[in-house]
Amino acid sequence: MLIPFFFLLRDGGMNTSITELLTLLEAMKRGVAGQSIDDFYFLSRACLVKDESKLDRFDRIFAAYFEGVEDSMADLMQDIPDEWLKRQAELLLSEEERAKIEALGGFEELMKALQERLDEQRERHEGGNKWIGTAGTSPFGAYGFNPEGIRIGQNGSRNRRAVKVWDRREYRNLDDSVELGTRNIKVALRRLRKFAREGAADQLDLDDTIDKTARNAGLLDIRMVPERHNAVKVLLCLDIGGSMDDHVRDCEELFSAARSEFKHLEYFYFHNFIYESLWKDNRRRHAERVPTLDITHKYGADYKLIFVGDATMSPYEIVYAGGSVEHWNEEPGAVWIKRLLNAYPKAIWLNPEPKKRWAYTPSVKITQELMDDRMYPLTIAGLDDGIKALH
Amino acid sequence: MTDQKFTGTSTYVATDDLMMAVNAAVTLERPILIKGEPGTGKTQLAIEVANSLGRPLYEWHIKSTTKAQQGLYEYDAVARLRDSQLGDDRVHDIANYIVRGKIWEAFESDTQPVLLIDEVDKADIEFPNDLLRELDRMEFYVYETRQLIKAGHRPIIIITSNNEKDLPDAFLRRCFFHYIKFPDAKTMEQIVDVHYPGLKKALLKEALNAFYRIRDVPGLKKKPSTSELLDWLKLLLAEDIPPEALRSDDSRTAIPPLYGALLKNEQDVHLFEQLVFLNRRSSQQ
Numbered sequence: 001m002l003i004p005f006f007f008l009l010r011d012g013g014m015n016t017s018i019t020e021l022l023t024l025l026e027a028m029k030r031g032v033a034g035q036s037i038d039d040f041y042f043l044s045r046a047c048l049v050k051d052e053s054k055l056d057r058f059d060r061i062f063a064a065y066f067e068g069v070e071d072s073m074a075d076l077m078q079d080i081p082d083e084w085l086k087r088q089a090e091l092l093l094s095e096e097e098r099a100k101i102e103a104l105g106g107f108e109e110l111m112k113a114l115q116e117r118l119d120e121q122r123e124r125h126e127g128g129n130k131w132i133g134t135a136g137t138s139p140f141g142a143y144g145f146n147p148e149g150i151r152i153g154q155n156g157s158r159n160r161r162a163v164k165v166w167d168r169r170e171y172r173n174l175d176d177s178v179e180l181g182t183r184n185i186k187v188a189l190r191r192l193r194k195f196a197r198e199g200a201a202d203q204l205d206l207d208d209t210i211d212k213t214a215r216n217a218g219l220l221d222i223r224m225v226p227e228r229h230n231a232v233k234v235l236l237c238l239d240i241g242g243s244m245d246d247h248v249r250d251c252e253e254l255f256s257a258a259r260s261e262f263k264h265l266e267y268f269y270f271h272n273f274i275y276e277s278l279w280k281d282n283r284r285r286h287a288e289r290v291p292t293l294d295i296t297h298k299y300g301a302d303y304k305l306i307f308v309g310d311a312t313m314s315p316y317e318i319v320y321a322g323g324s325v326e327h328w329n330e331e332p333g334a335v336w337i338k339r340l341l342n343a344y345p346k347a348i349w350l351n352p353e354p355k356k357r358w359a360y361t362p363s364v365k366i367t368q369e370l371m372d373d374r375m376y377p378l379t380i381a382g383l384d385d386g387i388k389a390l391h
Numbered sequence: 392m393t394d395q396k397f398t399g400t401s402t403y404v405a406t407d408d409l410m411m412a413v414n415a416a417v418t419l420e421r422p423i424l425i426k427g428e429p430g431t432g433k434t435q436l437a438i439e440v441a442n443s444l445g446r447p448l449y450e451w452h453i454k455s456t457t458k459a460q461q462g463l464y465e466y467d468a469v470a471r472l473r474d475s476q477l478g479d480d481r482v483h484d485i486a487n488y489i490v491r492g493k494i495w496e497a498f499e500s501d502t503q504p505v506l507l508i509d510e511v512d513k514a515d516i517e518f519p520n521d522l523l524r525e526l527d528r529m530e531f532y533v534y535e536t537r538q539l540i541k542a543g544h545r546p547i548i549i550i551t552s553n554n555e556k557d558l559p560d561a562f563l564r565r566c567f568f569h570y571i572k573f574p575d576a577k578t579m580e581q582i583v584d585v586h587y588p589g590l591k592k593a594l595l596k597e598a599l600n601a602f603y604r605i606r607d608v609p610g611l612k613k614k615p616s617t618s619e620l621l622d623w624l625k626l627l628l629a630e631d632i633p634p635e636a637l638r639s640d641d642s643r644t645a646i647p648p649l650y651g652a653l654l655k656n657e658q659d660v661h662l663f664e665q666l667v668f669l670n671r672r673s674s675q676q
Contacts, residue, residue, distance in 0.1 A: 019564050023419065032415045042411035050563035052426060052570040204469055220476045222469070260556070 005065050009048065012061045016048050023047050037066065189261045189387070201226050233264035235299055235344065237278065239309030240269045247352035250378050251308055254350070266299060272313045273333035274340060275324055292336055296343040304390050305340060305347035308378065311367040312353060318366050337370050347371070348386040352378040403432065403439040404574075404581045412569035413440060422526050422548035424511075424563070427571030430616030433551040437507035440549065447504045449546070451493035453514045459521030462494040462508075463531050463540075486536050494525060495540055503544035512552040519562035526565055574617065576603065586621055587628065597637035598624060601647040605654070610662060615653040623652040 002021065009016045024047040033039035041062060049058045201224035208223035215221075236258060238251055258265055268278035268290065277289040316323040318333045341347055349367060351358065355377045358364040368375045376386035397413045399405035405413070413436070416423035425433045441448035451462055467488045474482040481487045491499075497506040511519060525531050529542035550566065552558065574582060576599060583595055602623070606614050615623075626649045627637075637647055647653075654660045 015560070017564050023421070023567075027415045027419055030418050032418050033411065038407070039411060042408040043415055045408070046412035046415055046423075046567045046569055050424070050560075050566070050568045055570065206468070209472075220472065222472075 008065055009058070009061055012057060014049070014054055014057060014061070020048050020050075189257060189383070203227050230261075230263060232262055233299070233303040234258065234262050234266070235295075235303045235305045236265060236267040237274065237305070237307045237309075238267060238269050239272065239307075239311075241271050243272075243310055243312050244352075247310065247378070250352050254308065254378065264303075266303070268295065270309070271326055272309070273311075273317050273324070274307075274336045275327075275329045275333055276331065276336065292340065296340065301344060303344055305344035306386075306390075307347070307349040307371075308352070309349070310351055310353045311349065311364045311375070312361050313363045315362050315366055318363060318370075334366075334370055337367075341371070346390050347374065348389050349375040350378045350382065350386060351375055355382070397440055397443055400439045400443045402585055403435060404578060404585055405436075405439075406572075406574075406578060409436075409569055409571065412567050416549075416567045417444070417547050419567075420545040420547070422550055422566045424550045424552060424558075424566040424568050425571060426552050426554055426568070428573055428614070428616050429553060430618035431571045431573060432617060433571060434507065434509055437505055437509075437549040437551075440547065441505040444505070444547075446502060446547070447500055448507065449493050449497040449500075449504055450507045450509060452509045453511055453518070455513050455515070457514045457518070459514075459518055459525075460492075462492040462522070463525065464492050464495055464533060465490045466535050489533065489535060494531070497546045498529065498540055498542040500544060500546070504546045506546040506548045508548065508550045510553060511550050512555040512558065516556055519558050523561055523565065526562075573606075579617070579620070582617060583621070583624060587624055590624065590628070591634065593634040594627065594632075594637070595624075597634045598627060601637050602653065605647070605650070605663070608663060608666060611654070611659050612656045613654075613659060615655075619653050619655070623649060626652050 002025070006016060006021050024044055027033070027043055027047060028040075033043040044062070045055070045058060049055055203225050205223045205225040208225070209221065212221040212223055213219065236255070238255065244251070255267070268280060270278050274292065276293075277291050278295065279289045281288060313325075314323070317325060321330060321332050322328050323332060349371045351364070353361075353364070358368070358375075364375075374386075374389050376382035376389070397405070397410060397417065399410065412423060417440075425436060427433055437450070438448060440446075466485075467490055471482055471485070471488040493506065497504045526548065529545050530539060532539050579599060579602075580595065583590060583599075598620075602615065602620050605611075630649065632648055650663070651660070654663060
């Protein structure tokens with residue numbers, strides 16, 4: 001019962017679990033919901049959705065399933081391509097799915113038909129039910145819906161060349177580079193914790209109390225110690241504006257996670273690269289700037305320095321005086337970053353751009369060299385490696 | 392097991408979906424997680440559920456320093472150490488120094504109780520994971536006295552969260568979930584009616600208009616919510632402000648009186664005053 005609905009939810013990118021389905025079935029058995037579909041909707045929502053940002057997606061899947069509006073599925077898939085496509089790619093791996101493909105005349109047949117259509121079609125296409133493109137119901141193409149369909153690589157379509165991209169290799173590794181949720185980031189940042197006792201002595205030190213009491217001929221001598229706090233100090237420098245706009249969400253998540261995780265967190269913004277001054281409030285970036293030298297003087301060498309930026313710019317902006325896009329800098333950015341790295345030996349650079357694209361951008365390579373290769377992608381795995389390097 | 396249904400109370404307006412979620416949790420004796428904007432009555436829900444079903448309520452308010460263990464029990468080693476020094480007889484029984492937490496109290500209740508775990512997201516990120524077994528099986532083990540505490544009646548557990556931290560999946564899977572949406576104008580009228588039955592229709596209408604207008608101001612850090620509206624109405628009534636004072640002739644140009652009750656953030660007040668000023672100037676031109 002409801003199993004097709006359950007799988008539809010999972011295909012639609014909701015990570016509904018079996019336990020939750022069983023809870024729903026149990027609740028129905030106990031007669032929590034009456035006969036009306038509204039009651040059932042409320043009940044299934046309370047059981048199956050655990051995140052308010054997924055509510056809308058649930059509503060649409062619910063509507064599609066229970067009103068039999070098959071067509072709206074294609075529409076739905078358009079909004080949630082990644083999860084869906086990932087599933088599709090996984091489907092292609094299993095034997096049963098291959099059997100399904102037979103329905104269209106077999107795997108080889110399908111590939112042949114694909115090739116033929118690719119030959120016929122040279123232009124971008126959207127919608128429809130024959131051509132390869134997006135959002136259609138043809139068996140071929142991305143973002144479409146057809147139970148027997150083949151997904152043609154989304155990344156591959158950038159150059160629009162119809163190579164046989166199956167993408168499954170790529171998706172297999174996806175788990176390690178999933179989008180960062182703050183919970184994941186926090187767990188990764190935890191490794192940076194270093195506990196130290198600071199502040200008022202308000203905890204009983206059991207060992208010391210026993211020791212002192214024994215020395216005191218058995219007369220109680222209570223010893224207190226301060227509570228352990230996370231004593232790690234972090235200096236976070238975030239690139240903002242320009243090419244970083246694409247990564248705003250990742251950076252916000254990292255920032256909010258870091259803020260709640262570290263008591264001693266100082267943050268500054270820069271644009272593209274580090275020069276003689278940084279700022280704290282992006283709205284008043286031109287009015288209120290902090291000289292970089294002041295920062296190195298104010299915050300001790302025990303601070304750990306984390307840059308976050310895509311390091312994507314013209315190489316001039318790093319290596320030449322006056323290279324900055326915003327102002328005339330007397331000294332090149334490379335000099336300034338060296339100064340910062342001398343002041344803070346523990347430093348890393350987190351780059352939200354995918355690692356495989358780094359090699360194609362000269363400025364990333366230069367930055368990497370300046371950082372002595374301590375550049376890591378802004379993913380959970382990258383963050384883990386980065387944190388290790390900070391130790 | 393109970394056949395009672397929660398249908399809201401004389402002081403609490405529950406929407407259909409909220410009632411369904413609560414009733415599912417009550418029937419299946421599983422925890423329910425309530426999220427929503429601050430001030431939409433998450434904590435109040437537990438109190439009202441306990442009232443309407445006639446159950447005892449245990450409240451456990453979570454702070455950033457709260458540990459899961461504190462909800463179960465704490466062993467007061469310092470008291471025992473002191474008693475041993477003073478030669479108190481109680482010292483021979485360790486059970487004398489086990490201090491019960493809220494969960495334990497709720498488990499030992501004679502009738503099925505309501506247990507409120509308020510603002511679970513305030514605690515450490517591992518906190519919910521430490522309570523998985525307790526919420527699932529409704530039992531825990533006291534190591535000091537080697538006894539297993541099992542709930543006589545599985546409590547109705549209501550957990551609230553303000554979304555400051557993401558909760559772990561394993562925890563979410565064990566709960567029902569309900570997100571309290573911000574009430575629409577019609578529900579809001581019902582809510583106000585429940586709290587101030589004698590309120591003049593005209594005043595209420597104007598007040599609600601002004602309230603939703605403020606909520607629509609873009610860029611507010613903290614939008615006023617139901618509890619702020621109720622406070623504001625109380626003030627309006629106390630000051631006996633006539634409905635006309637709330638109505639502004641050309642929609643956005645007037646500052647509603649006593650708006651300090653609605654906007655709690657200095658920057659928001661500032662932004663709001665600026666917007667009103669700009670609007671006034673542009674309408675004069």
